[in-house]
Amino acid sequence: MWQRRRRTFLSLPEELLHHILCMLDFRSLLRCRQVCRYFAAAIQNSSSLQYPIELAVSNMEDGPCSALGPAARLRRLKTHREAWDTLNYTMREKLPILEGAALELYKGILVQVSGDRTIHFRQLPSSFRDIDERSWTIEDVGFAIADIGIDPSQDLLVVIEKPPTDGNPILIHLRKLFMDEPHPCAKSPGVLSHNPQGIEHTYTIDVCEDLLGVLFDPAPESDFEIVVWNWKTGVRQFWCHDRHIMSFTFLSNREILLGLVCRSHQTKETREQIPMLVVVDVRDAYTQQLASDNVDFLCEFHFPRLAAGTEPSELAICAKPAPSPHARPHMQVPFYPSNHDRLLVMTLWAFSDDIEISTMLFVLSSAILSHVRSLQGRKGHCFHWEEWGPENSRLMQVPHDPFSLWVRYACGTKFISAPSRDGTNGVQIFDFNPLPIRRWLAKRLEADKSDTEISQYITQSTVLKSPIFAQEVTSALPYRVHALKPLTLGGDNEYDYVMLCEDSIIILGTDHQYHIFTF
Template sequence: MDDGPTKTLSIASRLEKLRAHQKAWSELKWTEETWVSVVLSRHWELYAGVWSAGRANHRGMGFMQLPSRLRDIPMRQWDITDIGFLIRDFTLDPSQNLLVLIEMPTPDPHGDFPPCRIHLRTMDTGLPHPLAHSPLLLHKPYLFDSAWRYIIQVTDVHLGVMFRCPEGEEGTEHELVVWNWRSGEIKMTRPGIEMESFAFLTDKLIMISMLTFRQDLPTIVCLKPVLCITDFTRYSSSYRGDAGRHSCELGLPELIPGVFPSNMLIRADPGPSYSPDEACEVPFHVGSQNRIFVVTFTASSRRVHAPVTLFIPLQTLLDKYEAGGTEIEWEQWGPAGTRILGSLRTSPNWVCYVYGSKFVHR
């Protein structure tokens, strides 16, 4: 835990609250129980203690700040009734009052789709964010249309969006783009059908989960799960020739021939730069170094579909990246620095199951 921005609590009072908070978590005892009605929505987010969900008309949103007596956080609920367009997906960062919204793509009269429209708004009002040079970012992957899906992450001034093309569509690739959302400058653009998901490690490093091809035998080609850590601030427009010098690939356990990985997801909340808004005056919060990354995928054969869940402390990843080397096999880093649970099945939809170093499974 890191100290919060509160200026009214003494060190002794802060420590007392921290110990009570840790005891409540270890014993799973809460001080109050409140039932609230939640609108079921296709699009929702739970980040840094704020729940948000889209409304049925796809133009409005509801928000709820989850309360905490031990951290002096009151419950607060509010709505944005009409954002001004149809919402396809979104994420948020309460510490910056930032709401990132992807507009539902709509074809023109000729059936062509314009660039993807990414709006930068405030969480409390839905108005354009005052820190953004332009409240609208535009990007158009090749063959972009309304069937594409998105993974959205924010850390401080950086916004990452992975544009995921529909499965089975020929000629398309996923694309990962990182902006400085305040200036509008693109810091990295990386296409690749092998990419599955991503997460920010630090304000400069990003980790991408990938399924790469490997040749086991002359007639057998398999998919190999790997984690690629790269410095996105050193990318250039010709990333394929430049980025390799600033990247490190960590191999995961190899699967036997006939078993294929799929649906490889990275989860880690909050982002590396997260710090509560000073107006909240919380006594403490999750430290930026006290985070785990949960990597999940499915190992499938003709008869079996087995879940794999991998827990990786942040420091393990940073140590391997800083040690140098472009390709590191699983045996060189995994057994001593991670933990695998092969029977733990996480939900593909309810994915907000990690916060700091805590992991919740039902």
């Protein structure tokens, strides 16, 4: 009976079979390749069928329809990926580092503030993705700037106005990114207001679709505050304060991930202070201010137990870009980075015997969301490190100067590490996208090709011995690392910091220039 069905299906016209296969996602195509030789050959010999598979391997999504067909897009995609794997950049330029209140690098746009009222924008190019270089300036926003954030996919510019005196409400202006006017999707007059505790605030800004989150970091002795608005309606969705909330990121257009550097947790033996990640559904309408202990959180993810006497001091989360289903609407790019899975980079600073030690925890957002979804609506669950950490994360010592962590060092599933001060290693790019690793493992089973690989693949678990943790910590999230040729800056210039976005590596040199390497 099975043989008859298979012959009947394969007897369909070749064009119809190809059309059916084109409707499948990449996972289904990979399964079909294993069904029979006919399917394997049909998929292997078709650019239309190879393209979605290679998009997934590159952590990309297909762009809008254009004159560029699947075959041409596939060629560009592979060339783009090879350029990143070999650091074979297509263009290099320098820009002056401006003295100003803020800096942002997001979705290929570098933003600098000069003075306290002028904003300079530079859209970084990409020959592979048909992105032209573009520059524009807002000469005077009309007030002193405290900080900025952008979301190019929504033509959104968020500008926080520096309050004239301490104690004044902080105004958040919602404007169009490509034109100096209030954003038409924001409720008139396009300004949000908040009066946080404390003085001398710094800010963390993040946007996810219609949600705008701002973390207000005050001078010492006051609580951090995080507020999430629906920026289109002006309605506050979430408002929480805590001395230990030092960072956040959006997991989706519902869930937000909070980094708590230290929170009391009752065990059978004692009450411990444990760094943790807390997931909250911001659509639950926390319109009134709450302490974090009163928030009805979905779940929390614990770090490994700290050693006796360890004092955690800071926990930073970096994950860019925020999850968003669309590329920039005005750009006809053939493909663009996927936001379905992102690398979450958590950096924990802690003191042990008065020595500050920093560690980095790498986790994919899909792993966190998978645990959240497994609860099926139940709230308040605690995932101890042993339950979630060893298989879903990679814990390691900070591979570069920890004081450089304000820059954008993560993008998609990639993390970039600056050269070490002693010169023992150059720029390194860590990629936690699991699909290239699985492909490499499959090829290695067929034939030993490890000697020809550009990247080093880390698939075995590692053990971190650190004085800040009570025990040795094992972690096993696979990744690959490009130990790449040096990017020379010329002359006697040295690296200060290094940043990463979709199509560029940006090095901040000691010559006060941005050295931009574009792919």
